[in-house]
Amino acid sequence: MTTEVAVTPLAESRRHILTAMAIAFVVAAVVLVVAVLPAEYGVDPTGAGRALGLLEVYAAQGAVTETLTPPPEGPVFTRSNGYRTDQRTFTVSAYGTLEFKYQLEGGAAMLYEWTASDPVGFDFHTEPTTNPDAGESFEKGEAEAKQGAYVAPYSGIHGWYWKNNADHDVTIILSSAGFYSSGKLFQGGGEGEDVVLTGTR
Numbered sequence: 001m002t003t004e005v006a007v008t009p010l011a012e013s014r015r016h017i018l019t020a021m022a023i024a025f026v027v028a029a030v031v032l033v034v035a036v037l038p039a040e041y042g043v044d045p046t047g048a049g050r051a052l053g054l055l056e057v058y059a060a061q062g063a064v065t066e067t068l069t070p071p072p073e074g075p076v077f078t079r080s081n082g083y084r085t086d087q088r089t090f091t092v093s094a095y096g097t098l099e100f101k102y103q104l105e106g107g108a109a110m111l112y113e114w115t116a117s118d119p120v121g122f123d124f125h126t127e128p129t130t131n132p133d134a135g136e137s138f139e140k141g142e143a144e145a146k147q148g149a150y151v152a153p154y155s156g157i158h159g160w161y162w163k164n165n166a167d168h169d170v171t172i173i174l175s176s177a178g179f180y181s182s183g184k185l186f187q188g189g190g191e192g193e194d195v196v197l198t199g200t201r
Contacts, residue, residue: 101159110178
C-alpha cells in the first residue's frame with residue numbers, strides 16, 4: 001500500500017522560497033570571496049582575484065587615495081634644484097628599441113606626454129642610484145600616446161623603453177617638464193649616453 005503525501009500550494013511556495021534563498025546566499029558568498037574581497041580589501045583566498053585583475057583594482061584605489069591625501073606639511077612641494085622643460089623627437093627603426101630616462105632625485109616631480117606615429121610597446125621603469133639592478137617597472141603595454149604625472153620614489157634615472165613592432169620606422173615625440181637634472185639615451189643595448197636637455201633652469 002502506497003501512502004501519498006499531499007503537498008499544499010502554500011508548502012510548495014515555501015519550499016521554492018527557501019530554495020531561492022539558499023541559492024542567493026551561495027551566489028552572494030561566491031561573489032564576496034571571488035570579487036568583493038580582492039577588489040575592496042586586497043584579500044584573495046581563492047586566487048581568482050589575481051586571475052581576474054581585481055587585486056590591481058585594489059592597488060589602484062590605494063594609489064588614488066594616497067595621491068589625493070596631502071602630506072602633513074600640505075600639498076605644496078618645494079625643490080632646491082631648478083625646474084626644466086624638455087622636448088625631443090626619436091626615430092625607432094623597424095623592430096628596433098630605444099630607451100630614454102631622466103635623472104630625478106627622490107620626491108622630484110615630472111609631467112610628461114609622448115606620442116608615436118604607430119602603436120609601440122612601452123615600459124616606464126627606473127634604475128635606482130644606489131642599486132641600478134633593482135629597478136622597478138611602473139607601467140607597460142602598447143600604445144600610441146601616453147601622458148601623466150610622476151613623482152620619483154627614490155633617486156635614479158626614470159623613463160621609458162620603447163619597442164617598435166612594425167616593419168617600418170616609427171617617430172616618437174616626447175615633451176616633459178619637471179625637476180630633473182639630466183637625461184640619458186640608450187640605443188642598441190649600449191651603456192647609454194648623456195644628452196643635453198632643451199629647456200633652461
